[in-house]
Amino acid sequence: MSRPNIILIISDQLRRQALGCYGDPNVSTPHIDALAAAGTRFDAASSTYPVCVPYRFTLMTGEYAHTRFIPSIEWRMSPAERTLADELNDAGYATALFGKWHLYGNFGHYPGHNVVKASRTPVPRPFQGRFERFGGFDICNDPWDTYFWNEDDPTPHKIEGFQTDGLFDLAIEHLGAVGDRPFATVLSVEPPHPIFTAPESYVERWRDRELVLRDNVELGKDYNKRGPHGRDLLDDLRVYYAMIENLDDNVGRLVAALRANGQLDNTVIALTADHGELLGSHGLLAKQRPWEESLGIPLIVSGAGTPASVVGDPVCTEDLFPTLLGLAGVTPRDPKPGIDLSPLVRGESSSVDREGVLLEFVAEMRPGLPFHDETWRGIRTRRYKYTVLGDAHGGRPWQFFDLENDPCELTNLVDDPAHADEVARHHALLRDRLAQTYDHYVLAPAFGAAGLNEWDPEAKHQRRFG
Secondary structure (H helix, E strand, O other): OOOOEEEEEEEOOOOHHHOHHHOOOOOOOHHHHHHHHHOEEEOOEEOOOOOHHHHHHHHHHOOOHHHHOOOOOOOEOOOOOOOHHHHHHHOOOEEEEEEEOOOEOOOOOOOOOOHHHHHOOOOOHHHOOOOOEEEEEOOOOOOOOOEEEEOOOOOOEEOOOOHHHHHHHHHHHHHOOOOOOOEEEEEEEOOOOOOOOOOHHHHHHHOOOOOOOOOOEOOOOOOOOOOOOOOOHHHHHHHHHHHHHHHHHHHHHHHHHHHHHOOHHHEEEEEEEOOOOOOOEOOOOOOOOOOHHHHEOOEEEEOOOOOOEEEOOOEEHHHHHHHHHHHOOOOOOOOOOOOOOHHHHOOOOOOOOOOEEEEEEOOOOOOOOOOOOOEEEEEEEOOEEEEEEEOOOOEEEEEEEEOOOOOOOOOOOOOOHHHHHHHHHHHHHHHHHHHHOOOOOOEOOEOOEOOEOEEEOOOOEEEOOO
16 A cells, blocks of 8 residues: 655644634634544644744654753754654655744844844755755744745745745645655644734634633733734734634645545645644733643644544644654654654554653743743643743742643642642652653752752762652
8 A cells, every 4th residue: 555645734823722623612614623523633732842943843853852952942953853854755755845944043033033034044955854845934924925945946935925825825736746656745834823914804704703712811901012013912813713714724725636636535634733822811922831722732633544533642742753654654763752643543542651741841042031030841641730830940839730620720729738649740740751851951859759950069960860
């Protein structure tokens, strides 16, 4: 049997809760919902490190971001890293990436936030992860002003119109000309990442529409902090949904093109996001934080005969690399920390052999931004989420939520005597996972457990206690 084709759609800043198939009461996403209904919907997928750059590094390499001490932004991936494209190229796939790359940083975005300069800077061929076909850019953040580059051609090409539409056009054109080889295509669009804007027909559909808000959304605050395109929170939410409905229509176009090409029956389509968007939940915007709206992402895998199923076990970014390869029948050359979920997708197993997933925020180099002075780690199990927060003196217990009874994370139970045993158990799970993954994060002693990676002032060396 021939290897299946693989298409991975990444939508930047698309939180799990903002799709119809995940229960959003406002949005209409029939094409994405159809993929979910026909394939596997993962209900507890997390972005391990909920920021663009570290997510993309892990997707491309399968490694934890803490193994390279990757900050939240402005980091350049070495060409020496073995990537997802390397694995698939070796297996005979025609590999391609269209859209946002964001692994060639530190050329103008930090510290001056010159996104225009960044969006006009090509990614040199050695830094494109060895995708055979590369029609991408590092970062743009304005979907009406998008330029992309083809492989080693120094000529920028402007997408006329809205970015999502243009990138789907590129991918559809490529799939129609790929030939007889199996293909593996990454389609990485920035919307619904800010700025919040969409084609006028979608914006008009949402103008002044009543919204059902999540229970943790705080109104009455000044959220208009994101530059000249900022509006009030409800307007931003409406345009966020407009961008998602535009994405959904493009997914429908892609499926129709695959069907017309005779490729649909042997193509696996996966849809996910690099992280979520708070948009007023807990009174905050953006991502970075360990709340579900920030790190909870959709993960849908559908097609090529995969049966319908819903997986409630927690899964994470590190699982994507081995899973995408597993769907292609490829075993990674090197051991990876994630789990190959393809047996679940094919209906060959029903659960994940792991109690929970690691969550992390490794470093923020920009003063004044969240987690510059203190960073966090966490463990997310099927029912609970536990996090620690701290500086070089060690992370200390911070949050503990019962996600089954409190899905909007309104009640922090970290100091609740009734949950003391469960909190201590999760602290031990977290400590073990940090040690197993060689994380250098300093964890302070808690709940009778020794610290991890602490400095011993008498011995004058670090004590790992691993």
